[in-house]
Amino acid sequence: MNKYVDVLLPLAMKGTLTYCVPSHLQSLLKVGARVVVPLGKRKIYTGIAVRLHSTAPQEDIQIKDILDIEDVQPIVYLHQLKFWKWISDYYLCTAGEVMKAALPSGLKLESETTITRNDDFDGDTLDEKEWEIWQALKDKSLRIADLQKSVKGNILRIVSGMAEKEVVLVDEILTRNFKPKTIPYVRLTEAYFDEQRLNRFFSTLKRSQKQESTLLAYLDMSECAAALTLHNRSLLKDVSKKQLLSHPNASDTALKGLKDKGVLEIYDVETERLKTQVQVEGIGQRALDEEQQRAYNEILNAWDNRDVCLLHGVTSSGKTEIYIHLIEQALASGKQVLYLLPEIALTTQITTRLGRIFGDKMGVYHSKFPDTERVEVWRRQISDHPFPIILGVRSSLFLPFDNLGLIIVDEEHETSYKQQDPAPRYNARDAAIVLAMKHGAKVLLGTATPSLESYHNARSGKYGLVELTKRHGDVLMPEIIIEDVKELRRKKLMKTPFAPRLMDEVRSAIANKQQVILFQNRRGYSPVLECRTCGWTPRCQACDVSLTYHQSIGKLICHYCGASYDIPMACPNCNDTELRDMGYGTEKIEAAVKACFPEARTARMDLDTTRGRTAYERIINDFQHGKTDILIGTQMVTKGLDFDRVSVVGILNADQSLNVPDFRAHERTFQMMSQVAGRAGRRGKRGLVILQTRQPDEPVITQVKENNYQALFENQMEEREFFHYPPIYHIINIYLKHRDEHVVAEAAKQLASMLQPYFSGDILGPDRPAVARVQRLYIRKIMVKVAPNLNTRSVRRTLLAARDNLLVYDYYKTVNVYFDADPL
Ligand SMILES: Nc1ncnc2c1ncn2[C@@H]1O[C@H](COP(=O)(O)OP(=O)(O)OP(=O)(O)O)[C@@H](O)[C@H]1O
Numbered sequence: 004m005n006k007y008v009d010v011l012l013p014l015a016m017k018g019t020l021t022y023c024v025p026s027h028l029q030s031l032l033k034v035g036a037r038v039v040v041p042l043g044k045r046k047i048y049t050g051i052a053v054r055l056h057s058t059a060p061q062e063d064i065q066i067k068d069i070l071d072i073e074d075v076q077p078i079v080y081l082h083q084l085k086f087w088k089w090i091s092d093y094y095l096c097t098a099g100e101v102m103k104a105a106l107p108s109g110l111k112l113e114s115e116t117t118i119t120r121n122d123d124f125d126g127d128t129l130d131e132k133e134w135e136i137w138q139a140l141k142d143k144s145l146r147i148a149d150l151q152k153s154v155k156g157n158i159l160r161i162v163s164g165m166a167e168k169e170v171v172l173v174d175e176i177l178t179r180n181f182k183p184k185t186i187p188y189v190r191l192t193e194a195y196f197d198e199q200r201l202n203r204f205f206s207t208l209k210r211s212q213k214q215e216s217t218l219l220a221y222l223d224m225s226e227c228a229a230a231l232t233l234h235n236r237s238l239l240k241d242v243s244k245k246q247l248l249s250h251p252n253a254s255d256t257a258l259k260g261l262k263d264k265g266v267l268e269i270y271d272v273e274t275e276r277l278k279t280q281v282q283v284e285g286i287g288q289r290a291l292d293e294e295q296q297r298a299y300n301e302i303l304n305a306w307d308n309r310d311v312c313l314l315h316g317v318t319s320s321g322k323t324e325i326y327i328h329l330i331e332q333a334l335a336s337g338k339q340v341l342y343l344l345p346e347i348a349l350t351t352q353i354t355t356r357l358g359r360i361f362g363d364k365m366g367v368y369h370s371k372f373p374d375t376e377r378v379e380v381w382r383r384q385i386s387d388h389p390f391p392i393i394l395g396v397r398s399s400l401f402l403p404f405d406n407l408g409l410i411i412v413d414e415e416h417e418t419s420y421k422q423q424d425p426a427p428r429y430n431a432r433d434a435a436i437v438l439a440m441k442h443g444a445k446v447l448l449g450t451a452t453p454s455l456e457s458y459h460n461a462r463s464g465k466y467g468l469v470e471l472t473k474r475h476g477d478v479l480m481p482e483i484i485i486e487d488v489k490e491l492r493r494k495k496l497m498k499t500p501f502a503p504r505l506m507d508e509v510r511s512a513i514a515n516k517q518q519v520i521l522f523q524n525r526r527g528y529s530p531v532l533e534c535r536t537c538g539w540t541p542r543c544q545a546c547d548v549s550l551t552y553h554q555s556i557g558k559l560i561c562h563y564c565g566a567s568y569d570i571p572m573a574c575p576n577c578n579d580t581e582l583r584d585m586g587y588g589t590e591k592i593e594a595a596v597k598a599c600f601p602e603a604r605t606a607r608m609d610l611d612t613t614r615g616r617t618a619y620e621r622i623i624n625d626f627q628h629g630k631t632d633i634l635i636g637t638q639m640v641t642k643g644l645d646f647d648r649v650s651v652v653g654i655l656n657a658d659q660s661l662n663v664p665d666f667r668a669h670e671r672t673f674q675m676m677s678q679v680a681g682r683a684g685r686r687g688k689r690g691l692v693i694l695q696t697r698q699p700d701e702p703v704i705t706q707v708k709e710n711n712y713q714a715l716f717e718n719q720m721e722e723r724e725f726f727h728y729p730p731i732y733h734i735i736n737i738y739l740k741h742r743d744e745h746v747v748a749e750a751a752k753q754l755a756s757m758l759q760p761y762f763s764g765d766i767l768g769p770d771r772p773a774v775a776r777v778q779r780l781y782i783r784k785i786m787v788k789v790a791p792n793l794n795t796r797s798v799r800r801t802l803l804a805a806r807d808n809l810l811v812y813d814y815y816k817t818v819n820v821y822f823d824a825d826p827l
């Protein structure tokens with residue numbers, strides 16, 4: 004028998020911990036099941052059993068017993084554990100951090116300290132404060148946090164004193180976050196399931212008519228007569244409380260009365276919370292057009308000798324239709340499909356589109372769902388009837404699949420596939436390829452604007468490449484008109500944030516019952532407030548950035564730490580009371596739109612208007628059904644959305660993304676502009692895009708205008724090669740954070756010099772990043788460029804060892820050092 008188990012805990016510590024399995028649990032424990040284990044003196048955690056064995060660890064360590072087994076059957080498959088391991092190796096973090104990201108919280112138990120009164124003790128000798136606590140615990144155990152609500156003052160010390168005297172008992176209980184959802188049902192009690200007894204009871208009811216009619220309603224709905232005749236209580240039909248109370252003769256008080264008299268009882272039935280999609284009869288899939296059919300065949304051919312294929316198809320070429328046919332084909336061969344989307348905004352439309360075809364075969368998994376629903380999807384995937392299709396955002400990679408045949412990565416170029424914080428800082432597109440490999444599954448990357456990485460892999464033959472150059476239904480690509488804002492300002496023609504041509508086009512679009520999308524990639528009212536006299540601007544106290552003015556809530560907000568500040572009455576520097584707002588955020592654009600086009604109905608889609616769970620859906624549906632005329636938004640409106648009546652798209656400030664100090668600035672600008680332009684004129688008439696810029700001569704602006712991805716690719720690849728950037732080189736960034744700027748600066752210098760001999764010229768920094776302090780921590784960054792001929796395994800080992808060597812020094816021990824592999 005295996006006496007020991009290695010347990011993975013959802014913590015940032017390295018490796019696993021070994022525990023002893025008590026003999027009565029040994030035959031029950033399986034790899035992949037959750038176990039409850041003690042850690043340190045007081046903490047209790049849920050971990051995953053990753054290895055069972057009989058090798059005793061070194062003798063001097065005292066091995067603790069596991070406390071319990073949570074699952075009879077594994078909740079994580081072995082291949083998932085291997086996938087977690089790959090992620091932690093590649094992205095230089097711990098497997099515990101991956102576990103933490105992978106499992107929904109409801110599958111991880113929390114330990115909380117609970118206090119219970121020891122009733123063997125009589126309370127006579129207690130002092131006043133102790134007596135208060137004793138009284139508060141009269142009927143129930145309480146968590147310290149809850150106890151604090153009824154007893155004032157600092158009670159921790161008093162409680163610990165009482166615990167020492169054993170007046171109260173302190174223990175850690177496990178609270179399960181996931182409680183199955185239940186619905187109350189009503190039924191006749193066992194005692195009254197008897198015709199004679201029931202009749203006698205009715206005769207006592209003469210004076211309470213309401214109870215009589217409620218009971219009669221129940222008996223009718225449950226088809227009680229038949230059950231009584233056959234003397235079989237299990238034949239009673241299920242009647243929910245809600246159903247009963249919707250009967251015109253039934254009432255809630257009467258039901259309570261019947262319950263108190265012991266005639267009816269209420270019991271809970273667990274329900275599946277998941278709303279499944281409803282298939283629409285007769286929708287089925289649409290036939291592919293000729294071009295799409297060619298692409299479809301080419302994809303299948305490409306998969307004959309490669310696992311990954313890139314589908315590069317212009318906006319509105321019908322990539323989604325091709326995905327639908329590929330899904331159909333995978334299902335027909337009995338395989339599961341994972342459909343990855345970069346953003347929740349997009350899932351709304353795609354869920355509807357796919358739901359109508361695949362109905363309840365499809366499960367949806369995303370971060371706006373309550374955790375309980377995510378647990379349900381997880382449990383469904385390890386049951387014997389898992390969803391054949393999962394549609395989800397990046398974390399759905401971690402769901403259990405046992406028969407995966409196809410992964411579709413829609414909008415593969417999207418940066419939101421990359422998790423920024425906390426670890427694991429993984430890219431779901433890249434990890435999807437590794438996941439597919441472990442299952443022998445195929446991958447389709449789809450986009451109108453490929454990332455340079457994917458296009459390079461396709462051109463070099465590593466991936467298959469399939470292109471679609473025409474829109475479905477022979478609709479032309481939109482016409483793009485460049486407006487030189489600098490010139491217009493000089494001629495005093497820009498009186499609003501909209502060029503005169505844009506004003507005209509918006510007006511005529513609205514007059515013709517068409518719709519408009521205006522793109523401004525900044526939320527809030529204005530990105531900077533400035534004192535008119537001395538130029539002072541309010542900044543965050545915890546971060547090294549200026550605050551964004553949000554007019555709707557009348558506050559200044561830090562977009563890095565979320566802190567909010569009141570708007571100063573006067574400049575603290577010179578006392579001038581006039582602060583002016585500089586630059587445009589979506590709020591200010593919305594105000595300008597209302598002023599310029601009072602006849603139009605407008606909506607705004609950005610982080611601030613989409614916090615609620617259904618907010619996206621509402622905004623998108625309203626626009627789709629023509630309830631709004633102008634949609635203003637950040638990059639959320641740029642991708643994947645499919646509307647019928649958008650004839651004009653306005654890009655209000657193309658320079659903003661162009662002037663970011665990042666080697667990917669051109670690539671990003673091209674992608675964002677082309678994507679938002681692609682929302683225009685998707686049906687029938689050719690769409691129009693007005694692109695406002697101060698730099699009309701930038702090559703990337705011309706590339707967008709001509710929809711010339713090839714030119715962008717060639718031109719950018721030259722730079723990337725020359726400067727040793729991806730996709731030729733790999734980048735691993737090292738971040739160091741500390742409260743003390745001097746310590747972090749010294750640590751960064753030390754670390755860089757340790758790495759210098761290994762990477763020589765391909766190490767940049769340490770530098771102060773653009774925002775060099777966030778949440779009171781000073782930041783330094785070292786960029787390591789990994790040449791294609793280096794052994795990446797040994798590179799990783801070198802980096803990890805260097806960090807360990809640095810952190811041995813007492814002076815640097817408290818510096819937080821982490822890695823970001825393939826940063827975006
Ligand atoms: N074969 C087809 N039959 C009928 N309608 C189609 C067909 N192919 C595409 N369409 C319609 O054309 C529109 C654009 O297609 P789709 O949304 O699939 O394009 P896409 O390539 O995914 O675009 P984007 O890159 O902008 O997301 C959709 O409304 C779709 O319903």
Ligand SMILES: [Zn+2]
Nearest residue numbers: 543546561564
């Ligand atoms: Zn801040």
